[in-house]
Amino acid sequence: MATLMRMQSLTLLLTLMAPAVHAATPANKFSCPKIEVSAGDMGIKTRYLAKRIDPTSSTLDPEAVAAQLGVREEVSYPAKKIVNLSMLYHKGPSKEIADCLTTHLNALAESNYLEGSGEYNILYKSWMISAINLSLLGLQADSHSAPKLQDSKFRTWLATRTHEITSFFRESGCNNNHCYWAGVAAASSARYLKSDDPLQFSKWVLLQSEKNVNYSGQLSAEVGRGAMAFHYSAFSIAALLVQTRLWNQNDSSAEAFVSKLSSRFCSDTQTGARGTTFAGIPAQNVKGAAPYVSLITEAEPQKCGVLASSSSADAKSFFLGWNMNYVRGLVTGKNAQ
Structure with a gap:
């Protein structure tokens, strides 16, 4: 039921995106969506058949797909809200949307969003952070309408989560697309936070990829x-x-x-x-x-x-x-x- 409600709320947010260009009219007044961020371990697991069954890891396991559907929807839901709000602002910049975006960004930090260790949690964490960062960087790219975000809590959270990602792959090695997307998360965090450490990790990823x-x-x-x-x-x-x-x-x-x-x-x-x-x-x-x-x-x-x-x-x-x-x-x- 919780997942269904989240999906309905996300659908509502998507429908808001179309009339955002006309946000000045009373009929299309923007309403900041409710904050819903689940705490606790992410619970992400692989959806592919075991290598002993399929050495190529190219066949999805229907049972694993079904089991992960709700889990992944719940984990990605807050990130999708951020991305949707960013797109909404891009279509029709307003202080109301910027304030809402600030609220949702800081809620990620307050709820300790994206907790969890292990390869598949880290992989999914990389995807979510890449999505959030690139949506925000897309707004910053337009100097005439870039939103002013009071996002200090979010920045602290982002630095912590990025460090978790970079530490994991420095210890476990960089052998495939999981690590390459960790590099995207790190490089986008480096640009957003103006920080050198995640930038150096991304450069390390590229050096490792050459060996692959x-x-x-x-x-x-x-x-x-x-x-x-x-x-x-x-x-x-x-x-x-x-x-x-x-x-x-x-x-x-x-x-x-x-x-x-x-x-x-x-x-x-x-x-x-x-x-x-x-x-x-x-x-x-x-x-x-x-x-x-x-x-x-x-x-x-x-x-x-x-x-x-x-x-x-x-x-x-x-x-x-x-x-x-x-x-x-x-x-x-x-x-x-």
């Missing part, structure tokens, strides 16, 4: 995901691409490495009437990969050729804060700060 490339120039863990290799390769390369742009530094070595990965990804991908294949394997979840593919093709339009024209420019990702214009601006250099 096989002799064919592919990310080995991702290309080994069977039918999901296309999705996870795009997911990983986009993460590496976005974080290097968040550094806001001309690092020719890092950019050359990610460019080479992107080029190899595009050459491995074939699209046609029979669908998409990647490295000769029919690809699953092509639609889900579209936001990440679109970033790769934005960064490498000439090298990606036909793939650039077939990727969806309208595809959005919650993990990227739903504000794809801002993220694409990062990738193309338009939103360098």
Whole structure:
């Protein structure tokens, strides 16, 4: 019942987004949604079949998916509210929305949002923080209408959660997309907090990712995901691409490495009437990969050729804060700060 109520509340918030441009009219007066943040361990677990059953980790376990549905909805709910409020403000800036956003940001800190250790909790934490940070950075990018947020509590909370992420991967190692997205969380926190430590972690992630490339120039863990290799390769390369742009530094070595990965990804991908294949394997979840593919093709339009024209420019990702214009601006250099 609690999850259903949250879903209904989230739907209401989404419906508010459309008339936000006309927020000055009485009929469309903004109302700050109720704060609902669950405390305690996140409880995130893998949804894929065990490696002894499927060594490629490309097959979802229906029972695990069902068990995690409510858990993940509850954990992501507060982050989605932040992202939706950011998008609402972007469509029609107002002090009321900015104040509401401040209230919700500080509520994350007061409720100790995103508690939990272990690889899958940390992974999900990275996604939520990336989404929140990128949605806020998207607002800051517009100097004429950027909201003034009284967010000192949130900043303290964000620094703590980011440190948990970086500490985990420094100890456990950096071998796959889990770590690459931790780099996005860290790099976006570094820019939002103007802090050097998470920035250095993101640079470490890129150095580690170079060690994870096989002799064919592919990310080995991702290309080994069977039918999901296309999705996870795009997911990983986009993460590496976005974080290097968040550094806001001309690092020719890092950019050359990610460019080479992107080029190899595009050459491995074939699209046609029979669908998409990647490295000769029919690809699953092509639609889900579209936001990440679109970033790769934005960064490498000439090298990606036909793939650039077939990727969806309208595809959005919650993990990227739903504000794809801002993220694409990062990738193309338009939103360098």
